[in-house]
Amino acid sequence: MDKTPYTSVKESITWLLLLTCLIGCDRCQEPNCEGPDCNPTATPYPLEIPPFFPPMDIPADNPLTEEGVHLGRLLFWEKTLSLDESLSCGSCHFPLHGFSDPAQYSTGVTGAQGTRNAMALINLGWATSYFWDGRAITLEEQILQPVAHPDEMALPWTQAISRLQADASEVNYPEQFLKAFGTSTITPELTVKAIAQFLRTLISADSKFDQWRRGETNLTDDEFAGYEMFLREGGDPETTPGGQFGGDCFHCHTEAGLQFSDYLFHNNGLDSSFVSDAGLAGVSGAVLDSGKFKTPTLRNVALSAPYMHDGRFQTLEEVIDHYNSGGVPSSTVDPFMKYTTGGLELSPVQKAQLLAFLHALTDSAFVSAPQFQDPH
Amino acid sequence: MMKYLSSHIEKRNLAPFVWIGLLMVILAGCSRWVWMDNDVPGTFRMDTVLEWEGQPYSLGMETEDHMNHPLRLDNLQMYISEVALRNEQGDWEKGDKVHLLDFNVQNQRILDAFPPGMYNAIRFGMGLPSEINADIDPASYPNDHPLSVVGSAGMFWTWASGYVFVKYEGKYALQAGEQLIEPLSYHCGTDDSFRTVTWELEQSIQIRRQNLTTTELVFDASKVLIGEADSIDIVLDPVTHNSEGTTLGGRLMDLMVDAWTIR
Numbered sequence: 001m002d003k004t005p006y007t008s009v010k011e012s013i014t015w016l017l018l019l020t021c022l023i024g025c026d027r028c029q030e031p032n033c034e035g036p037d038c039n040p041t042a043t044p045y046p047l048e049i050p051p052f053f054p055p056m057d058i059p060a061d062n063p064l065t066e067e068g069v070h071l072g073r074l075l076f077w078e079k080t081l082s083l084d085e086s087l088s089c090g091s092c093h094f095p096l097h098g099f100s101d102p103a104q105y106s107t108g109v110t111g112a113q114g115t116r117n118a119m120a121l122i123n124l125g126w127a128t129s130y131f132w133d134g135r136a137i138t139l140e141e142q143i144l145q146p147v148a149h150p151d152e153m154a155l156p157w158t159q160a161i162s163r164l165q166a167d168a169s170e171v172n173y174p175e176q177f178l179k180a181f182g183t184s185t186i187t188p189e190l191t192v193k194a195i196a197q198f199l200r201t202l203i204s205a206d207s208k209f210d211q212w213r214r215g216e217t218n219l220t221d222d223e224f225a226g227y228e229m230f231l232r233e234g235g236d237p238e239t240t241p242g243g244q245f246g247g248d249c250f251h252c253h254t255e256a257g258l259q260f261s262d263y264l265f266h267n268n269g270l271d272s273s274f275v276s277d278a279g280l281a282g283v284s285g286a287v288l289d290s291g292k293f294k295t296p297t298l299r300n301v302a303l304s305a306p307y308m309h310d311g312r313f314q315t316l317e318e319v320i321d322h323y324n325s326g327g328v329p330s331s332t333v334d335p336f337m338k339y340t341t342g343g344l345e346l347s348p349v350q351k352a353q354l355l356a357f358l359h360a361l362t363d364s365a366f367v368s369a370p371q372f373q374d375p376h
Numbered sequence: 377m378m379k380y381l382s383s384h385i386e387k388r389n390l391a392p393f394v395w396i397g398l399l400m401v402i403l404a405g406c407s408r409w410v411w412m413d414n415d416v417p418g419t420f421r422m423d424t425v426l427e428w429e430g431q432p433y434s435l436g437m438e439t440e441d442h443m444n445h446p447l448r449l450d451n452l453q454m455y456i457s458e459v460a461l462r463n464e465q466g467d468w469e470k471g472d473k474v475h476l477l478d479f480n481v482q483n484q485r486i487l488d489a490f491p492p493g494m495y496n497a498i499r500f501g502m503g504l505p506s507e508i509n510a511d512i513d514p515a516s517y518p519n520d521h522p523l524s525v526v527g528s529a530g531m532f533w534t535w536a537s538g539y540v541f542v543k544y545e546g547k548y549a550l551q552a553g554e555q556l557i558e559p560l561s562y563h564c565g566t567d568d569s570f571r572t573v574t575w576e577l578e579q580s581i582q583i584r585r586q587n588l589t590t591t592e593l594v595f596d597a598s599k600v601l602i603g604e605a606d607s608i609d610i611v612l613d614p615v616t617h618n619s620e621g622t623t624l625g626g627r628l629m630d631l632m633v634d635a636w637t638i639r
Contacts, residue, residue: 243617
């Protein structure tokens with residue numbers, strides 16, 4: 001069909017305007033995902049950020065999708081990922097224990113035990129480093145390690161991938177990867193990405209404390225007194241400027257963002273020597289990092305015994321007693337543990353109030369949520 | 377005008393339209409109108425240097441205070457805000473950024489944008505002005521912001537008291553030769569602790585548009601413990617967490633004002 005000059009000009013202008021829009025708009029090309037592993041046909045996962053929580057930084061090359069989260073859950077609970085097919089990730093991270101291990105040290109497939117207590121898997125999407133010593137910077141990097149670790153699942157990744165690729169079960173992993181990532185060729189990178197997606201959905205935000213923050217319930221007098229204790233500076237104001245006779249918990253277990261962790265590393269006065277476990281210093285190589293370990297969240301802390309990086313304390317009462325004592329002096333003990341000569345001097349009643357508050361951080365709905373349980 | 381357009385269309389002379397279109401594409405595609413805007417700012421950067429009694433110092437190094445106590449600083453963090461330059465008309469041009477200096481990390485810098493011009497004074501605030509200190513939820517900031525939950529790096533106190541303005545932490549010993557295990561922990565904050573550091577410049581600095589202008593600031597950490605008008609005995613006063621505005625915290629902040637020099 002012949003075009004009139006007028007039509008041609010109109011078309012030209014239309015095209016130019018379209019081009020203008022495309023170039024001028026910074027966000028026109030904002031992708032849902034970046035990188036070769038993204039599947040644009042996967043369904044975006046509707047992640048809800050709870051009130052008072054900070055935004056979650058999700059890697060651009062691993063956006064959450066329904067298919068990816070589902071696959072991650074299957075893999076998290078997949079015993080095929082261990083040498084003798086007896087352990088999954090979930091075998092050491094029990095939901096009812098806040099996704100931690102009630103054993104002091106987890107036992108691997110060879111019977112070997114670790115040297116640290118399995119950390120609770122709660123609100124990991126907001127963490128800035130992983131493991132007690134922070135040796136993994138990303139969640140994906142963290143997930144890579146336990147599968148091949150000889151004292152844990154002890155399965156080389158090459159074998160793990162072969163098993164998943166050859167899967168003939170109803171799950172059909174190649175098909176699951178195809179749905180999640182647009183390829184049925186399974187790799188370690190895609191496997192950890194899927195598990196990371198699942199772990200980022202493990203959000204605990206419905207404890208009694210959360211409900212109180214949202215104005216949905218009241219704390220008991222003891223819980224509230226414990227909360228105030230939690231937020232008060234320790235020490236006698238007569239001898240310690242700024243002292244408020246408090247529990248001094250909030251410095252490390254900050255309530256900012258309601259994560260109850262400052263994401264930093266501290267030596268909290270457990271030991272005076274760090275030969276057996278140097279903590280952060282084992283990663284950084286800095287002597288001044290000796291005995292420093294990552295601050296764990298206090299969410300579901302009443303469920304996640306035992307406590308400390310080495311699970312030395314069986315009860316929260318022991319933990320409170322430790323902090324009340326002021327801990328053990330050393331050259332790297334944290335300044336927050338500043339009352340090394342006298343402790344916090346909390347009374348039995350105050351300790352009980354603090355304990356009541358810590359129990360108010362239990363999120364029963366989170367630990368029993370069906371979408372987090374073993375699907376196999 | 378319409379006649380002009382019509383004649384071009386009739387003649388199938390589309391060149392003007394193509395050129396206009398291309399111009400539109402270029403203008404729309406460019407988010408920074410750098411060549412048209414006379415007010416495009418320049419960048420002013422202050423590089424910080426940590427010293428102890430006039431000598432280069434790194435956190436973790438053992439040194440001595442003015443009373444000969446062996447001492448080691450392990451942590452020094454500080455919020456800097458309200459950076460401003462005074463122009464030749466006497467008006468203060470204010471930057472809009474908040475900085476969290478962490479001397480555990482090398483090359484700490486204070487960086488802000490200012491209109492081009494000559495400036496004869498510099499000032500900045502140590503700490504945070506009240507309007508952004510308390511009663512603001514850190515979770516409302518993106519995670520890379522220095523006031524965010526993550527970005528504040530342990531400097532958030534509580535909603536009521538706001539942020540810790542300065543952390544000055546370390547260990548000391550009572551006598552030479554002893555192990556450094558006595559804790560030194562100065563946390564200064566609350567609105568009353570906000571201090572302003574100002575320098576009148578002997579020689580004006582020039583900010584050029586789209587250009588970087590730098591200067592060097594020295595923080596002598598030894599001067600936090602002793603100044604011309606005051607001094608701190610770390611054995612008597614090893615701790616302050618002045619969430620209630622204690623006098624020790626205020627004294628420390630006053631000393632810190634004089635710990636800064638411009639080079």
